[in-house]
Amino acid sequence: MNEIVSIQLDGNELKVELGRTILDVCREAGVDLPVMCYLEGLSVVGACRLCVVEIEGSPRLFPACTTPVAANQAIRTQTEKLKRYRRMIVELFFAERNHVCAVCVANNACELQDLARRVGMDHVRFPYLFPECGVDASHPHAVLDHNRCILCTRCVRVCDEVEGAHTWDVMGRGHASRVIADFNEPWGSSTTCTSCGKCVQVCPTGALWPKAASMGNLRKEPGKIGELVAKRKLNA
Amino acid sequence: MARQYEMIMRHSRNSSGTAEPPRTDTRYKRIAAAMQKHQCRPDALIEILHKVQDAFGYLPMEAVRFVAREMRVPPSRVYGVATFYHFFSLKPKGKHNCVICTGTACHVRGAQAIVNEIQQQLGLRPGQTTADGKLGVQIARCIGCCGLAPAVVLDDQVLAKVKPGEMVETLRARVGGAR
Amino acid sequence: MLGKLDEITARVRQRSQEYRLKLQVCCGAGCLSSGAGELLEELKRAVAAQGLEGEVGVVPTGCMGPCNQGPLVRVSPDDTMYEKVVAGEAAGLVECHCGRGEEVRAKLLFSGGEGPVCERASEHPFFRLQRRVALENCGVINPESLEDYIAAGGYRALYHALTGMSREEVIAEIKQSGLRGRGGAGYPTGLKWETVYKHVSAEKYVICNGDEGDPGAFMDRGILEGDPHRVLEGMAIAAYAVGARKGYLYVRAEYPLAIKRFELAIKNARAQHLLGSQVLGTEFQFEVEIRVGAGAFVCGEETALIASIEGRRGQPQPRPPYPAERGLWGKPTLINNVETFANIVPILIQGGEWYASIGTPKSAGTKAFALAGKINNTGLIEVPMGTTLRQIIFDIGGGVPDGKRFKAAQTGGPSGGCIPEEHLDVPVDFESVVKLGSIMGSGGLIVMDESSSMVDVARFFMEFCMDESCGKCVPCRVGTKQMYDLLHRICEGRGTESDLALLEELAPMVKETSLCGLGMTAPNPLLSTLRYFREEYLALIPRRAEGASVGPSAHQP
Numbered sequence: 001m002n003e004i005v006s007i008q009l010d011g012n013e014l015k016v017e018l019g020r021t022i023l024d025v026c027r028e029a030g031v032d033l034p035v036m037c038y039l040e041g042l043s044v045v046g047a048c049r050l051c052v053v054e055i056e057g058s059p060r061l062f063p064a065c066t067t068p069v070a071a072n073q074a075i076r077t078q079t080e081k082l083k084r085y086r087r088m089i090v091e092l093f094f095a096e097r098n099h100v101c102a103v104c105v106a107n108n109a110c111e112l113q114d115l116a117r118r119v120g121m122d123h124v125r126f127p128y129l130f131p132e133c134g135v136d137a138s139h140p141h142a143v144l145d146h147n148r149c150i151l152c153t154r155c156v157r158v159c160d161e162v163e164g165a166h167t168w169d170v171m172g173r174g175h176a177s178r179v180i181a182d183f184n185e186p187w188g189s190s191t192t193c194t195s196c197g198k199c200v201q202v203c204p205t206g207a208l209w210p211k212a213a214s215m216g217n218l219r220k221e222p223g224k225i226g227e228l229v230a231k232r233k234l235n236a
Numbered sequence: 237m238a239r240q241y242e243m244i245m246r247h248s249r250n251s252s253g254t255a256e257p258p259r260t261d262t263r264y265k266r267i268a269a270a271m272q273k274h275q276c277r278p279d280a281l282i283e284i285l286h287k288v289q290d291a292f293g294y295l296p297m298e299a300v301r302f303v304a305r306e307m308r309v310p311p312s313r314v315y316g317v318a319t320f321y322h323f324f325s326l327k328p329k330g331k332h333n334c335v336i337c338t339g340t341a342c343h344v345r346g347a348q349a350i351v352n353e354i355q356q357q358l359g360l361r362p363g364q365t366t367a368d369g370k371l372g373v374q375i376a377r378c379i380g381c382c383g384l385a386p387a388v389v390l391d392d393q394v395l396a397k398v399k400p401g402e403m404v405e406t407l408r409a410r411v412g413g414a415r
Numbered sequence: 416m417l418g419k420l421d422e423i424t425a426r427v428r429q430r431s432q433e434y435r436l437k438l439q440v441c442c443g444a445g446c447l448s449s450g451a452g453e454l455l456e457e458l459k460r461a462v463a464a465q466g467l468e469g470e471v472g473v474v475p476t477g478c479m480g481p482c483n484q485g486p487l488v489r490v491s492p493d494d495t496m497y498e499k500v501v502a503g504e505a506a507g508l509v510e511c512h513c514g515r516g517e518e519v520r521a522k523l524l525f526s527g528g529e530g531p532v533c534e535r536a537s538e539h540p541f542f543r544l545q546r547r548v549a550l551e552n553c554g555v556i557n558p559e560s561l562e563d564y565i566a567a568g569g570y571r572a573l574y575h576a577l578t579g580m581s582r583e584e585v586i587a588e589i590k591q592s593g594l595r596g597r598g599g600a601g602y603p604t605g606l607k608w609e610t611v612y613k614h615v616s617a618e619k620y621v622i623c624n625g626d627e628g629d630p631g632a633f634m635d636r637g638i639l640e641g642d643p644h645r646v647l648e649g650m651a652i653a654a655y656a657v658g659a660r661k662g663y664l665y666v667r668a669e670y671p672l673a674i675k676r677f678e679l680a681i682k683n684a685r686a687q688h689l690l691g692s693q694v695l696g697t698e699f700q701f702e703v704e705i706r707v708g709a710g711a712f713v714c715g716e717e718t719a720l721i722a723s724i725e726g727r728r729g730q731p732q733p734r735p736p737y738p739a740e741r742g743l744w745g746k747p748t749l750i751n752n753v754e755t756f757a758n759i760v761p762i763l764i765q766g767g768e769w770y771a772s773i774g775t776p777k778s779a780g781t782k783a784f785a786l787a788g789k790i791n792n793t794g795l796i797e798v799p800m801g802t803t804l805r806q807i808i809f810d811i812g813g814g815v816p817d818g819k820r821f822k823a824a825q826t827g828g829p830s831g832g833c834i835p836e837e838h839l840d841v842p843v844d845f846e847s848v849v850k851l852g853s854i855m856g857s858g859g860l861i862v863m864d865e866s867s868s869m870v871d872v873a874r875f876f877m878e879f880c881m882d883e884s885c886g887k888c889v890p891c892r893v894g895t896k897q898m899y900d901l902l903h904r905i906c907e908g909r910g911t912e913s914d915l916a917l918l919e920e921l922a923p924m925v926k927e928t929s930l931c932g933l934g935m936t937a938p939n940p941l942l943s944t945l946r947y948f949r950e951e952y953l954a955l956i957p958r959r960a961e962g963a964s965v966g967p968s969a970h971q972p
């Protein structure tokens with residue numbers, strides 16, 4: 001057990017254990033912080049920047065998922081600026097690829113869509129980039145649609161860290177980054193994929209979906225990964 | 237993690253996939269020797285890819301597969317690294333290569349005019365190679381020769397204070413020279 | 416072991432005393448590409464042919480500074496410099512200067528320009544206003560000769576540290592010097608060393624960051640090519656102080672000459688027990704390996720650089736943990752820039768107090784700059800911190816060519832900004848430059864004249880950041896692309912006022928929420944040009960001026 005210190009979270013005094021992250025503490029205290037790349041059970045990458053918070057005394061913003069709490073921190077999670085920035089990040093997500101909720105298999109079962117509602121994003125002011133993205137339906141059980149990929153890399157991490165196959169990775173860089181299987185080959189011909197389906201479960205959007213699903217009946221269970229990892233730790 | 241990966245490789249549906257590269261090719265021997273030198277440690281991946289590019293002038297997929305297999309690095313990771321770094325090319329370059337520096341100093345001193353002139357006169361945009369493979373045109377972020385701006389590297393030779401028209405003539409001579 | 420250093424020094428000194436004159440030929444990358452290699456051989460031949468072999472020595476050196484006047488020859492001890500000497504002129508130069516004792520006036524340095532010409536090179540403002548500390552040996556000694564480096568006092572600081580100073584004392588000396596990281600961020604070097612020193616670990620690493628990615632910067636290149644042992648010695652001293660046994664030089668693949676000379680330096684130093692086990696006969700052991708980058712600007716960021724050395728995609732990691740605590744292979748790691756390491760030796764020899772006396776109170780010492788763009792004397796210079804921009808550009812740099820008017824100086828590359836004419840008298844130090852909306856950066860200084868469009872400059876840097884973004888975090892990956900598209904539209908004369916408003920909303924978000932320095936600073940060139948040259952943006956928006964445009968851009972023709 002680490003030392004217990006007190007912090008201020010949105011004006012409320014809290015006693016917390018040192019070594020935990022701000023995100024952990026927020027979740028426990030029932031403070032609603034949006035996340036996209038973060039998933040319990042996977043390594044933390046701090047990539048989506050949705051969970052940034054303000055810490056009194058610093059001009060910088062801190063991602064809650066990677067920042068540990070410190071004694072006497074005064075944390076603010078819901079300032080006007082933070083809300084505006086989060087909304088803008090969600091707009092950037094939508095404008096980056098070809099997200100059309102109305103025709104998406106993940107409609108009403110999509111973390112990105114939920115997020116847009118939560119942060120109050122009612123329209124996108126930035127020009128859509130309309131990149132040319134393919135759909136890979138070569139796998140017998142599932143489909144990868146790059147048009148809906150937000151590059152959160154949950155699939156890459158679950159495949160490497162939990163399944164141990166490392167089928168997925170990211171190629172290229174910047175806005176030209178793409179998730180790939182093996183040597184950028186059709187997923188169906190991958191020599192490393194074990195068809196475990198974990199990547200499909202953790203994908204927050206309609207980028208990875210089981211062929212058996214159709215609009216309206218898609219359900220994903222990303223929470224299962226956290227449980228799996230926790231059980232493994234018990235046995236270790 | 238590495239052991240699991242190895243297991244999967246062994247049990248994978250169509251084993252290694254490709255035919256063994258010609259082991260008699262001295263270029264593969266050189267690459268294999270370099271991997272030996274680093275004991276196939278995965279952290280040497282970038283060093284090894286440099287060796288591949290030195291040997292072939294680019295990264296042929298066959299050689300990339302060879303490296304992944306010998307070093308036991310997952311294919312997608314090798315491919316991800318090879319495409320992250322712009323120094324590596326998965327496409328063959330031209331027999332002659334013209335790299336136009338587009339660093340800040342070259343930009344303010346007219347690098348764009350060189351790019352435009354080559355495009356208009358020779359029909360080559362940065363990243364393209366002529367159909368016969370004789371000439372490739374690339375751009376570099378900065379070659380650090382800002383005193384010579386605008387600079388162009390033609391087949392490893394730095395040309396200083398380049399004028400667009402002269403550059404096109406030089407390229408025509410180089411390609412026409414059929415060396 | 417000190418005896419051996421003295422012995423080598425005596426031998427080299429005696430040899431050079433035999434020479435009445437020394438012809439130093441600049442063999443920096445710039446001069447080599449203008450024919451310095453042939454010139455060197457031709458001068459040797461001419462000296463031999465004229466029977467002067469015993470009295471005139473011909474030696475190659477690293478970068479002398481005035482890069483666009485190359486190939487350069489300096490005659491010592493006469494302090495005469497010649498510019499644009501081609502191989503065919505070698506015999507004549509030797510005959511006149513070394514034979515008859517006459518200067519070749521037409522070839523004197525800067526004689527082709529509009530500014531002053533000096534018989535004694537060091538009296539020319541280009542050199543007179545400089546103060547060379549990190550570049551002390553650059554352009555003076557033969558960078559490929561360990562003996563020359565030792566004769567210039569090399570490896571004495573390491574010997575002194577290993578035999579006469581505790582690790583704490585070395586760190587205290589660096590702290591006292593006030594030296595701050597020369598890679599751009601300006602973090603106090605001594606403090607960084609102390610943090611790594613304090614973390615207990617059997618394994619620690621020292622990394623020299625030579626991934627000089629700013630377009631328009633070539634200071635590190637100059638140092639690595641001109642005085643590689645200076646960097647190596649600095650790294651060894653750092654390793655001793657923090658408790659590391661292994662070091663890496665991470666250098667760009669675009670710098671083949673620097674790689675070659677540093678490899679040679681490692682080989683020669685190891686042969687003389689200046690590296691390896693039992694360095695200089697002590698218990699200290701230190702090995703250095705070179706890692707060649709592969710074309711990714713983001714690898715200048717510490718955590719991305721570490722990922723790259725580990726053979727992975729060069730993507731930054733969130734900090735904390737900082738590399739000083741968990742760096743390369745999870746071990747405490749010290750990362751300093753090439754120029755920072757080049758300053759260590761003089762600090763140990765002449766003392767931290769001496770170093771702190773140069774420059775300004777908060778920004779001690781000197782700083783190397785690479786002058787380029789619309790400026791007469793492009794090249795590599797080093798000045799005390801606090802020298803004004805006006806002195807650097809007009810006195811040392813000789814002002815703007817072709818009678819054009821100065822418009823702005825760009826510092827800090829894609830992370831920096833543009834400083835306009837009204838701020839030319841700003842003293843160049845870390846804080847003052849930041850106040851003007853730019854950053855000191857690693858030392859690239861590009862001059863723009865009245866013909867340069869500042870909106871185009873902003874687009875140029877945004878395009879750079881967009882291309883170099885690693886793609887990991889959303890604000891940088893998508894934000895730079897959106898900002899580039901908006902800027903491109905404005906440049907082409909298709910922009911609207913609402914595009915400008917969107918830009919101004921996006922820029923602070925990207926700056927504040929991005930994961931690493933690349934994204935955090937990517938909006939700087941845009942913001943600083945908006946601050947000082949807003950009218951140029953407005954002039955491009957059709958409602959104000961129909962159909963104005965600045966032409967296409969390099970990468971999306």
